[in-house]
Amino acid sequence: MQRPAAERKERTDVNFEPLLTAPPAILFHLAAATTALVILPIQILSSKGTVGHVWRGRAWVAAxxxxxxxxxxIRGTDGSLSWIHGLSAYTLxxxxxxLVAIRRGNLSSHRGWMTGAGIGLVIAFAFTFLPSRILGQLLGG
Structure with missing residues (x-):
């Protein structure tokens, strides 16, 4: 038996407007971040030191x-930078x-720095779902 319309939970549709009206800088940022997010788990799960790892690593670093x-x-409405730009600086x-560590053959240091950059990416990604951000708005936030 179906509940009356007033008691049924409304289905939330995806709202593509924030994405379709986003400035080019945000679309560029989103495309690069999506590329890095796709490569990251493959890189983590793959064998290290292989030719594939090296080439995927280069693509991931570029992204x-x-x-x-x-x-x-990408700036605030008043043209200012936010705290998340500090995460961008940390990532760079x-x-x-x-890269310096791997060129010197220091695998442990390389792993640590790259892990830190990857964690930063995941943290920044989590914050994109806040209602004030485009992906948060996209999902009905």
Missing amino acids: MVLTAAGSFW VSLFFG
């Missing part, structure tokens, strides 16, 4: 640099030192 650097073109530093 991460584009994501982090691109975030600096982590990637730099992770």
